[in-house]
Amino acid sequence: MELLGDLATGFAAAFTAANLLYCFVGVLLGTLIGVLPGLGPNATIAMLLPFTFTLEPLSALIMLAGIYYGAQYGGSTTAILIKVPGEASSVVTALDGYQMARQGRAGVALATAAIGSFAAGSFATLLVAVLGPLLADVALAFGPADYCSLILLGLVASVVLAQGSLLKAFGMIVLGLLLGLVGSDVDTGVERFTFGIPKLAEGIPVAVAAMGLFGLGEIVHNLRDEHAREPIARRISGLLPSRADLARIVGPVTRGTLIGSALGVLPGGGSILASFAAYSLEKKLATDEDAFGKGAIEGVAAPEAANNAGAQTSFIPMLTLGLPSNSVMALMLGAMIIHGIVPGPSVMVEQPTLFYGLVASMWIGNLMLVVLNLPLVGLWVRLLSIPYHHLFPVIVALCCIGAYSLRNNVFDIYLMAAFGFLGTLLVALRCEPAPLLLGFILGPMLEEYLRRALILSRGDPTVFVTRPISAVLLALAAIGLIAVVLPSVRKLREPA
Amino acid sequence: MLAAWLGALVSLVLLVAPASAEARYPARVVTIVVPFPAGGPTDTVGRLLAQAMGGALKTQFIIENIGGSGGVLGAARVAKSAPDGTTLLLHNIGLATSVALYRKLPYDPRRDLEPIGLVNDVPMSFVARRDFPASTLGELIDYVKVRKDEVTYANAGIGGASHLCGLYFMSAIATRVTPVPYKGTGPAMNDLLGGQVDFMCDQTTNTTNHIKAGKIKVFAVTSKARLPSLPEVPTMAEAGLPGIELGVWHALLAPKGTPQPILEALAAALQQALADPLVLDRFAALGASAATRDQATPDALRRHLDAEIAKWSPIIKAADAYAD
Numbered sequence: 001m002e003l004l005g006d007l008a009t010g011f012a013a014a015f016t017a018a019n020l021l022y023c024f025v026g027v028l029l030g031t032l033i034g035v036l037p038g039l040g041p042n043a044t045i046a047m048l049l050p051f052t053f054t055l056e057p058l059s060a061l062i063m064l065a066g067i068y069y070g071a072q073y074g075g076s077t078t079a080i081l082i083k084v085p086g087e088a089s090s091v092v093t094a095l096d097g098y099q100m101a102r103q104g105r106a107g108v109a110l111a112t113a114a115i116g117s118f119a120a121g122s123f124a125t126l127l128v129a130v131l132g133p134l135l136a137d138v139a140l141a142f143g144p145a146d147y148c149s150l151i152l153l154g155l156v157a158s159v160v161l162a163q164g165s166l167l168k169a170f171g172m173i174v175l176g177l178l179l180g181l182v183g184s185d186v187d188t189g190v191e192r193f194t195f196g197i198p199k200l201a202e203g204i205p206v207a208v209a210a211m212g213l214f215g216l217g218e219i220v221h222n223l224r225d226e227h228a229r230e231p232i233a234r235r236i237s238g239l240l241p242s243r244a245d246l247a248r249i250v251g252p253v254t255r256g257t258l259i260g261s262a263l264g265v266l267p268g269g270g271s272i273l274a275s276f277a278a279y280s281l282e283k284k285l286a287t288d289e290d291a292f293g294k295g296a297i298e299g300v301a302a303p304e305a306a307n308n309a310g311a312q313t314s315f316i317p318m319l320t321l322g323l324p325s326n327s328v329m330a331l332m333l334g335a336m337i338i339h340g341i342v343p344g345p346s347v348m349v350e351q352p353t354l355f356y357g358l359v360a361s362m363w364i365g366n367l368m369l370v371v372l373n374l375p376l377v378g379l380w381v382r383l384l385s386i387p388y389h390h391l392f393p394v395i396v397a398l399c400c401i402g403a404y405s406l407r408n409n410v411f412d413i414y415l416m417a418a419f420g421f422l423g424t425l426l427v428a429l430r431c432e433p434a435p436l437l438l439g440f441i442l443g444p445m446l447e448e449y450l451r452r453a454l455i456l457s458r459g460d461p462t463v464f465v466t467r468p469i470s471a472v473l474l475a476l477a478a479i480g481l482i483a484v485v486l487p488s489v490r491k492l493r494e495p496a
Numbered sequence: 497m498l499a500a501w502l503g504a505l506v507s508l509v510l511l512v513a514p515a516s517a518e519a520r521y522p523a524r525v526v527t528i529v530v531p532f533p534a535g536g537p538t539d540t541v542g543r544l545l546a547q548a549m550g551g552a553l554k555t556q557f558i559i560e561n562i563g564g565s566g567g568v569l570g571a572a573r574v575a576k577s578a579p580d581g582t583t584l585l586l587h588n589i590g591l592a593t594s595v596a597l598y599r600k601l602p603y604d605p606r607r608d609l610e611p612i613g614l615v616n617d618v619p620m621s622f623v624a625r626r627d628f629p630a631s632t633l634g635e636l637i638d639y640v641k642v643r644k645d646e647v648t649y650a651n652a653g654i655g656g657a658s659h660l661c662g663l664y665f666m667s668a669i670a671t672r673v674t675p676v677p678y679k680g681t682g683p684a685m686n687d688l689l690g691g692q693v694d695f696m697c698d699q700t701t702n703t704t705n706h707i708k709a710g711k712i713k714v715f716a717v718t719s720k721a722r723l724p725s726l727p728e729v730p731t732m733a734e735a736g737l738p739g740i741e742l743g744v745w746h747a748l749l750a751p752k753g754t755p756q757p758i759l760e761a762l763a764a765a766l767q768q769a770l771a772d773p774l775v776l777d778r779f780a781a782l783g784a785s786a787a788t789r790d791q792a793t794p795d796a797l798r799r800h801l802d803a804e805i806a807k808w809s810p811i812i813k814a815a816d817a818y819a820d
Contacts (some may be wrong), residue, residue, distance in 0.1 A: 046561065051546065140690035172634070187677045189653075267686055321689065322705060324682045330536075333682075337540050340781050344705025349519065448679070454690060455676050456648055 008128060008355025014364055019059050019357070026063035027365045030070020031372060034077065036403035037084045041071040045331045049338070057339035058354050062361040064335055068328050069121065069311045069362065073369045076304055081106060081380060082272045082395050084215035088206045088441050089307040092276045094214055095235050095434060096292060098301030103295050107239030107381045111306040112249055113295055114373040115241070119255040120305035121366035124312035127261050128319070129359045133348065135265045135313070136320040142266055145453040146465045149473035151446045154273045156480045157280040158438040164442030164483065168431045176439020177446070179204065185231070187451060199411040206441055207406060211399045212416040213433040217423020219392050239378055241297075249301035252282050254301035267325035272441060278306035284483075312362060316438050319355055321345055501753065514627045519760050521581055528584045528748075532668050533563040537701060537782075541615060541746045547768030553761070559656040566590055566655045568598060575603035579753035581762065585609065588746045589657060592804035596812035597655045605805075610754050611797035613766045613786040615746040618777055619719035620661045622755020623712045623728070633715040633735035637669050637697070647673045650684040650696040658684070661697035661718065663815045669741055688712060689791045699744055700783035702726065703742045718742050725783050743749035745804075748795050756785055759794055767792045 013019065033044045045064050052060035075090040080097030092348070093113065095414035099393050100109040127135070132403045142150075159169045182193045183203030195201040241249070256278040263274040282302040293301050317323045324330035333343045341347060348355045383391070403416040413452030426433050507770035519755050526549075539561060546557035562570035568589045591697045603609070610651065630636040633734050640647050647772040651659040658681065666672050676693050678684035687693045689711055700717065704725055708713045716735040718724055732740040748766055750759060769775055779786050790796055 049539075049543070053543065081701060117610060138687065141688060143692045144687070267683065317686070321685050321686075323689075324680075327533075330680070330682060334536060334540055335780065337537075338778070340778055342701070342705055342781055345709045345711065346705055452676060452678075458645070458674070 003140060005354045007360065009353055009461050010129075010358075010360035013058060013353050013357035014062065014360040016057075019062055019361060020364070022059045022063040023066050023361050023365050024368055026066020027070035027073075027368050027372065030067040030072075031074040031077075033067070034071035034074020034087070036398055037078055037207070037215065039249070040087060040126055040207065040406075041068045041328050042331065044071075044407065045328060045335075049331065049335060052335055053338065056334065057341055058357045059222040060339060061332065061354070061358050062225060062365075064332055065315070065358060065362060066365045068332075068371060069308065069365065072308050073114065073117055073373055076124045076300075077110060077116075079379060080109045080300070081115065081384060082215065082391075083218040083396065085210050085252035088210070088272050089275050089310070091210055091434065091437055091441075092279045092303040093307075095279070096296050098218075099293065100297065100300065101384060105295065106298065106367060106384055107377050108241050108245060109300050110380060111240050111374060112245070114298050114377075115246075115371050116256065116301040116305040117254045117308035118370045119253050119261060119368050120309035121312055121369075122363060123257050123361045124261045124264070124309040125359055125366065128312060128316055128362070129356065132316045133320045136316050138243070139265045139267065139317055139323075143453070143467065145451045145467050146469040146473065147266070148446065149464060149470040149477065150454050151442050151449065152275070153473050153477040153480065154277060154442055155439065155446070156477045156484070157277055157440075158435050159481075160280040160283050164430055164432065165292065169435045172431055172436040173439040174431070176436040177440075177443035178320070179209070179436075179446065180443025183444075197411075199409060203444065204358040204415060204440075205406050205412065206437075208403050208412050208416045209419050209440055210437055211403060212419025212421075213426075213437055215264075215395060215421025216416065217427055217433060219395060220420065220424040221427050222388060223392070227329060228229055238376075239381060247299055248297055251285075252278075252298040252302035253305040254286075255281060257309045260306030261313045263306075263424045264310030264313035265325075267314075267317050267323060274306040274310040275303035276438060278302040308366075315362075317356075318343070319358070320348055322347065346385065352476050359471055364378030403424045499717040505725055512604050521761060522553055524582050525556045526550075526582050526584065527551070527552065527558055527560050528569050528586050529560050529562055529574050530586050531562055531567035531573075532545055533561055534687040535697065537618070537744070538586065538588050538779075540566075540748060540782070541784075544775050545586065545615060545748070545769055548772045548775050549762075549765045551772075552765040555702075566594065566597070566653075568594055568601065571605070571609075572602040573606035574749070574751055577751045579751040581609070581750060581758035583611055583728050583751065583756055584612070585749045586615070586746060586764070587749065589660070589744050590655065591747065592748075592801055593655060593660060593808045593812060595805050598807040601762075605749075605801060606798075608752050609749040610752050610759060610760045611794045611801065612748040612750055612759060613792035613794060614797050615748055615766070615770070615792070616784040616786050616801060617743040617745045618699045618701055618782060619717050619723060619743045620657065621707070621717045621726070622665070622695065622715040622732075623688065623695070623703050623707065624715065625691045626712055627691060628694055628709070628713055630715075631713065633730075633732070633737060636715050637737070640673055641669065641671050644671050644673050648676050648694045650676050650678055650683040650693045651690060652678055652684050652698070656681075658696055658698050660812075661742060662738060664742060665697060667811050667814060668737060705785055723781075723783060730800075738740050745800070747801070749797075765795055 029044065030041065044067055072089060076093045077088040079085040079094035080101055083094050083098040085094045086093045097109045100106060128424040155173055158173060182200055184191055184201050191201055236314060259278045260274040279299055279302055282288055282298045286292065314325045314329060317325045318329040318332060324333050336343050399416060400413050403412045406412055423433050453463055464474060500590035512630055528542055530539050530544050532538045534752055542559050546559050550557035562573055567587060571585055571591060574583055595605065630639040649662050651662055653659065654690050662675060681698055684696055685702060688696055700721055706712045706727065716730050716732045717726060718732055718740055722731060767789050769790055776786055
């Protein structure tokens with residue numbers, strides 16, 4: 001029962017007036033920057049770092065953490081309302097969330113996202129407190145070959161995201177993988193596919209590609225329609241989920257939470273995989289697979305639960321081992337160092353108040369987010385009643401500001417426009433941008449781990465089947481691939 | 497634009513009042529450009545320094561992070577800035593190595609920048625996975641020489657301190673082993689802890705805690721004398737490989753042509769900052785030793801920079817390593 005005592009200490013530390021205030025400021029800022037496309041938690045935390053100098057270390061970490069998971073809540077808002085996913089983690093939410101908004105169910109979608117996130121966040125927070133160190137050791141057992149197989153499994157799963165032709169979905173993934181190769185080579189620093197443009201040397205930012213493909217592509221698509229003079233949703237039915245809706249999301253939220261918690265622990269992209277792994281699973285489990293992509297509430301609940309659970313458990317490697325699992329965690333480590341706390345395995349033992357205080361604040365912050373977001377639902381939904389010819393210039397302007405603010409770089413706005421053109425072209429060709437975007441996000445990671453695995457095995461490819469974790473993941477990928485390909489092959493044969 | 501707006505909002509929320517500026521230098525806010533992303537080790541040094549120097553000169557020092565291309569972009573920006581003492585550069589060992597690492601460097605560190613002073617020095621440590629067969633530096637060298645085709649060493653990216661330290665080590669023992677590049681120290685340490693990769697050379701900031709917890713093996717530290725934070729670990733010379741003394745140093749510079757009185761005022765402020773107990777305390781926690789009063793001067797930094805460029809260029813050229 002030592003844990004209860006530790007948690008009590010944590011809540012006592014987090015429940016001071018000052019820490020509650022910093023927690024609130026953090027989640028509020030997080031929600032705001034999540035809503036503004038492009039401006040991510042990374043840039044915000046970097047900007048705020050100096051302000052946290054003067055705070056107590058715990059207060060500083062509570063606020064910075066609040067920004068991070070608050071952004072996960074906020075990011076889904078624009079994904080649902082205007083199909084502009086501000087973060088990689090909310091790309092999947094845009095698929096069904098935006099369709100729900102078009103059907104007048106934006107309020108339900110937003111509330112589902114908030115409720116799903118809260119349930120997932122509460123569970124994952126508890127997991128961090130109870131099993132944190134244990135899970136960190138599991139994550140360490142993952143070698144480069146295992147990550148490589150995990151990402152491959154993720155790519156196979158992303159085929160499920162597409163609704164139309166399987167061949168086109170594969171084509172989109174490969175195109176995405178290729179776009180992901182743009183930039184400097186990890187091992188040698190040689191520039192690839194940059195055409196001598198220095199701004200491309202560090203690759204294409206994910207948010208720029210996402211805003212262009214989804215946000216701008218959707219605007220052009222809408223303007224081609226005659227409905228352009230009307231609001232996105234003409235009638236709005238119900239702001240909050242009905243009892244039947246709630247019953248439908250229990251399963252997806254539970255499964256999403258488990259997937260997100262497990263993948264979030266893995267450093268280097270685990271939490272990105274989580275949201276669409278959860279979506280793919282729901283689609284496969286669903287009785288009516290065709291409803292997905294057309295406004296299925298499960299398609300919002302599961303990925304939102306997964307990405308928030310992943311956001312919480314990605315703190316585990318940082319807090320227990322001092323290893324950052326993504327760039328936001330790296331900034332948090334920097335914040336700890338600035339406050340004179342040297343990150344590493346001893347932090348948990350030497351500073352239990354810091355560890356449990358932060359964990360407790362994460363639960364409090366999640367509660368604040370629900371209280372903050374549910375009343376906002378009505379306000380957001382009212383935005384959709386604005387006639388589209390007034391709304392779309394605002395969206396374009398927001399996307400431009402977002403793209404610029406990423407690296408203070410005008411070139412990124414042009415890049416986003418190019419992706420907008422590509423998005424429009426893809427819609428016209430009936431190719432879906434979602435698998436492309438996932439290939440684009442996972443491509444550089446796949447390459448990095450593949451090359452590292454092969455360097456470590458001295459070029460021996462059997463490492464992927466001789467390592468147990470990798471072998472299991474590859475087998476799952478193979479089964480998944482067969483399950484996806486077989487039905488469509490059969491369909492092809494039937495008419496013949 | 498958005499960033500500035502948000503920053504302003506937050507400063508209101510946190511009730512951080514801007515410091516009032518004086519009439520003479522520094523009449524305006526002084527910007528220290530850190531050519532790496534926020535939250536990294538160089539950024540941490542910069543922020544500690546900004547606060548202490550701001551106190552010494554009674555003005556506000558702010559940090560601007562201009563990351564990219566291993567620090568080249570930020571350094572180039574400062575080299576082209578107005579030499580009025582309002583834009584400074586906090587750089588590290590990369591300033592000296594970039595001369596050999598980049599074939600197309602947009603500035604010359606000795607021609608386009610004016611040294612103000614050295615800031616600190618962080619020693620490196622040679623560490624290996626917990627179950628690595630060798631336990632002393634001598635055993636490591638023997639093992640590496642016999643099995644150079646099997647041994648792997650991690651580095652945190654081309655041109656980074658861990659890469660250079662590895663190059664230096666291999667040139668000293670005249671053996672080459674397989675480098676495994678990572679994007680940063682964190683992922684590299686992750687694989688070392690997980691036993692995926694054999695050994696690496698990294699700043700003590702990142703290794704001390706894991707060494708103390710017994711999660712990794714340590715062979716030696718690259719400082720001249722043993723470290724107070726790791727008193728039981730021998731120096732490279734003690735462990736049998738004299739001549740390898742290296743550390744990640746940080747230095748403060750200004751654009752070429754900055755007036756002498758301003759440089760002197762800045763050097764004095766730097767020396768004052770390096771006597772600040774808070775700064776010394778934080779440096780000690782990082783395993784870094786603060787520059788002495790003699791080192792924190794323009795002349796000392798000029799000599800140091802010349803020596804470092806002379807030391808690293810042949811090693812990097814011999815390894816045929818380029819970052820562009």
